[in-house]
Amino acid sequence: MKHISLLGATGSIGIQTLDVIRLHPEQFSLYSMAFGRNVEKAVPLIQEFKPAVIVVQDEDTKQRLSREIDHSRILTGGEGLIEAASADDVDVVVNAVMGSIGLPATLKAIQARKQIAIANKETLVTAGHLVMAEARKYGVELLPVDSEHSAIFQALNGENRKEIEKLIITASGGSFRDKSRDELKGVTVEDALNHPNWSMGAKITIDSASMMNKGLEVIEAHWLFQVPYEQIHVILHRESVIHSMVEYVDRNVIAQLGTPDMKVPIQYALTYPSRMDLPITKHLNLEEIATLNFEKMDMDRFPCLRMAYEAGRAGGSMPAVLNAANEEAVQMFLEGRISFLEIESYIEEALERHDKIHNPDLSTIISIDEETRKRVRFHLN
Numbered sequence: 001m002k003h004i005s006l007l008g009a010t011g012s013i014g015i016q017t018l019d020v021i022r023l024h025p026e027q028f029s030l031y032s033m034a035f036g037r038n039v040e041k042a043v044p045l046i047q048e049f050k051p052a053v054i055v056v057q058d059e060d061t062k063q064r065l066s067r068e069i070d071h072s073r074i075l076t077g078g079e080g081l082i083e084a085a086s087a088d089d090v091d092v093v094v095n096a097v098m099g100s101i102g103l104p105a106t107l108k109a110i111q112a113r114k115q116i117a118i119a120n121k122e123t124l125v126t127a128g129h130l131v132m133a134e135a136r137k138y139g140v141e142l143l144p145v146d147s148e149h150s151a152i153f154q155a156l157n158g159e160n161r162k163e164i165e166k167l168i169i170t171a172s173g174g175s176f177r178d179k180s181r182d183e184l185k186g187v188t189v190e191d192a193l194n195h196p197n198w199s200m201g202a203k204i205t206i207d208s209a210s211m212m213n214k215g216l217e218v219i220e221a222h223w224l225f226q227v228p229y230e231q232i233h234v235i236l237h238r239e240s241v242i243h244s245m246v247e248y249v250d251r252n253v254i255a256q257l258g259t260p261d262m263k264v265p266i267q268y269a270l271t272y273p274s275r276m277d278l279p280i281t282k283h284l285n286l287e288e289i290a291t292l293n294f295e296k297m298d299m300d301r302f303p304c305l306r307m308a309y310e311a312g313r314a315g316g317s318m319p320a321v322l323n324a325a326n327e328e329a330v331q332m333f334l335e336g337r338i339s340f341l342e343i344e345s346y347i348e349e350a351l352e353r354h355d356k357i358h359n360p361d362l363s364t365i366i367s368i369d370e371e372t373r374k375r376v377r378f379h380l381n
Contacts, residue, residue, distance in 0.1 A: 002028050002270065005085050005114075007055075007105060008096035009033035010041045012201040013119045013145065013262060017094050018045060020267045023280060028270060032084035034097065037061045043068045053087065055080035081105035086112040092270060094145070095120040098203055099327055100320075100369050103127055104362065110134045117269035119145035121216040122327075126320040127365050128223030142224060143269040148217050149224055150265035151243035151256035156225070159248070167227055168245040168253075169217055170237035171297065174208035176340075177236065181301065187340045189333065206330045210343055211297075215308020219319055222312060229313050234305065236295040241284065259284050303344050307351065317357040317368050324372035325350035332377075346376050 004021065008014045014035070021028040034055035035042050046054060046069055055075045056062050062074050075083055078101065085093045085105040093109040095102045096119040103123050109116060111134060118124070124131055135142055144150050148169050156164075175194045176184060192209045193202060207213035218232050240260040247253045258264050261281045268275065299306040304326070311322040329346040332338045338346070350372055357364060 001026070002091045003031040003089050004028055004270070005032040005034075005053075005087070005090045005093045005109075006030060006096065007034045007081060007085060007094065007102055008098065008120070009045060010035040010038045011096055011098060012204070013096035013266065014094075016263050017096065017266050017270075018049065019280065020263055020270060020278075021049070023278070024276060027276070031089050032087065034081055034084055039064050039068065046072065052089070053084050055084045078104055082108045085109040086114065090114055092117055094266075094269075095123060096145070098122075098201070100126050100323065100366075103131075103365070106131065107134055107362070110138055110140045113138050113140055115143065116140060117143045117145050117266075119266075121146070121213075121220050122323050124220045124223045125216050125323045126369065127360075127362065128219065128319070129315075129359070130362060130365075132223050132226075143272055144220075144224060145262075145265055145269050146217060146220070147240075147258075147260070147262065147265045148244045149221060150268055152221065152225060152246055154256045154268070155244070155246040155254040159246075159254075161225070163249045164225075164227060164231065165247040165249050165251075166231040166233055167221055167225065168247060169214065169221060169232065169234045170240070170242055170244055171211065171214045171234055172208065172240045173236050173238060174211065174213075175205070176209045177238070181341075184341055185339070189336065192333075192340060202334060203327070203330055206333060206343075207326070209340070210304045210330075211302035212304040212308065212326050212343075212347075214302075215305045215312075216323065218305075218308055219312040229309060234297045236293075236297055238293050239289060239291075241286075241289060241292060257284060257286075304347065307344070307347060311351060314356060315358070317354065317360045317365070318351065320360070320365050320368050321350055321354045321372050322347060324369045325376050328373045328376035350376055 030049040030051045032053035033051045036057040054072045062076050082105045086108045092115045094117045095106050100122045102120045106123050144153050193205050214234050221232055242255045242257050245253050245255040263281055267278055311318040325347040329343040333343055
C-alpha cells in the first residue's frame with residue numbers, strides 16, 4: 001500500500017489522480033491533500049477519501065472547511081504544504097499544484113526521501129539546479145507525470161543515457177495551431193480554452209495555445225534527463241498519439257504511444273516500476289487513427305517557445321522570470337485585462353528588464369518570482 005500526499009487535489013491533474021487512486025483501493029490510499037480555496041469541490045472528495053491531513057490556502061478557507069469537516073487536521077499555506085508532503089506516513093508526493101508554490105514542499109519531500117511524482121513544471125523550471133542537486137544528494141528519483149516526460153522516461157528505461165542523440169518532444173499545437181499571427185489578434189478566452197485533444201486546466205490550456213507549455217517542458221526535460229538544450233527538439237504532432245521520442249547515437253528512435261489521457265502517465269508514476277490495468281481509459285486504436293502527422297515548429301509563429309529556449313540556455317534566474325511573467329500574463333488574459341498576443345509581449349519585456357543572477361538560492365528565486373509578478377501585474381512599471 002502506497003500512502004499518497006496529493007498537492008493540488010482539486011485541479012485537473014489532482015482530480016485524475018484521485019480517479020486512479022479510486023480505481024486501486026488495495027494499492028493506494030490518500031494520506032493528505034492540498035487545495036486552494038475551492039471548498040465546494042473539495043468537500044465531497046474529503047468525505048470520500050478521508051485524508052488524515054488537509055492543506056488549504058488561507059485561514060478564511062480553513063474556517064469554511066472546518067464547518068464541513070471534523071475528521072482531518074487542517075493546515076494552511078506553504079508550511080502546511082511542507083508538513084503534508086514530508087510526513088512520516090507519506091510514501092509518494094504528487095506535486096500537481098499550479099505555479100511555483102509547490103517548490104519548497106517538493107524540496108522538503110526530497111530531503112525526507114519521499115518518491116516524487118512531479119506534474120508541476122514550475123518546480124523544475126524555476127529551480128531545476130536546486131531540485132536535481134537535492135534529488136542526487138538524497139537518492140530520490142523524480143517520476144514525471146507530464147505525458148511528454150513520462151514518454152521520454154519510458155523510452156530511456158534500460159538504456160544508456162550517454163548514448164542519447166536527442167530528445168524529441170511532441171506538441172499538439174494547441175487551440176490556435178491553424179491560425180496565423182494576424183488571426184490571433186481577436187481571439188477570446190473561450191477560443192483559447194478549446195483544446196482539440198486534451199482535457200486540462202485553464203492555465204495549461206492557455207500555455208498550450210501560446211506554446212509556452214512546450215517551452216516549459218523543454219526546460220523541465222533539460223533538468224530531468226540532464227540533456228543539453230541543443231539536443232532537445234520540439235515537433236508539431238496534431239494527433240497527440242506519440243507523446244515523445246528518444247533518438248540514440250545509432251539512429252534508433254524509441255517512441256511511446258498512447259491514448260491522450262492524463263490518467264495513463266499519472267498511474268505509471270504511481271505504480272512504477274510496475275504496471276497495472278487501467279480500465280477507465282480506452283485502448284489505442286491505430287487502425288481507427290490511420291494517419292499520424294508531423295510538422296516543423298515555427299519559432300516566429302510561436303515566440304513563447306523561442307523565449308523558453310533562450311531563457312533555458314541563459315540559465316540562472318532567467319527561467320524563474322520567464323515562468324513568473326507567464327503565469328501573471330496568462331491570469332490577466334483569463335481575466336480579460338489583456339489580449340492573447342500581449343501575453344508574449346509582457347514575458348519578453350520582463351526578461352529584457354531582468355539582470356540575471358547566475359546561481360540563485362531558494363530565497364532569491366522566491367524573491368525574483370514575487371518581484372516579476374508584481375512588475376507584470378502593474379504593467380511592468
